[in-house]
Amino acid sequence: QVQLVESGGGVVQPGGSLRLSCAASGFTVYTHGMHWVRQAPGKGLEWVAVLWADGNRQHNTDSVKGRFTISRDNAKNTLYLQMNNLRPEDTAVYYCTRDITYYADDYWGQGIMVNVSS
C-alpha cells in the first residue's frame, strides 16, 4: 500500500539549514507530482513546493523562494526538501504529499515538525 514517511525535522537556529526526507513505498515518486505542504502551530495549511513527474519542473511559494529546494532520488524513491536560511516563521509541521492530477494530494505523510528558534 502507498505510504509516505517524513524524517529529518528538529530544532534549528535562525539562519540554519535542515533537509527533510520523505521515503515513499507502494508507488514510485517519479511517476507522480510530489508536494510539500506545511502547517504552523494552530494555523492553516500552506502549500510550499512541488516537483512534477518529469523531474524538471519545480515551483515554490514566494515566501521560500531562493531558500528551499525540492528534489528527489529515484533510486531511493525518496523526496527531499532542502531548507536554508531558516526563519522563525518557517516553524511548522511539514507534510509530504502525492499528487494525482494538479494539486490533488491523495496521500499524505504523518508530518514532521520543524522548529526554528534560538
Add this chain to the structure above:
Amino acid sequence: QSALTQPPSASGSPGQSVTISCTGTSSDVGGYAYVSWYQQHPDKAPKLIIYDVNKRPSGVPDRFSGSKSGNTASLTVSGLQAEDEAHYYCMSFAGTNNLGVLGTGTKVTVL
C-alpha cells in the same frame, strides 16, 4: 499569491447539509478545473475528499460533493454526521506561475 478565502466556521445539525465556499480569482479557482478539498481532524494529516472540482476519491462517501461557479468553489456535506466535524481546506492550481494556493480553512461543527 494570496490564500483563497473561506468562511472561518460553519455548522449544522445531524442530518442537515452545510456548504462551504472557497473564493479566489480568475488566475486560480476561476481559471482552471483543478480545485480540491481536504478534511482535517485534530492532530491528523489532511484527507482528500474532492478533486478536480467535483470528483470523489474511492472510499469517500457521496455525501460530499463539490462544484464551482466563476471564481468561487463550494463543498457541500449532506446528511451531516458527528464524524464530519473537522477543518476543511480548499486548494487550487494557480496556473500563471504553476503554483498551488490553499484556502484559509473552515471549521465545521456538528451541533
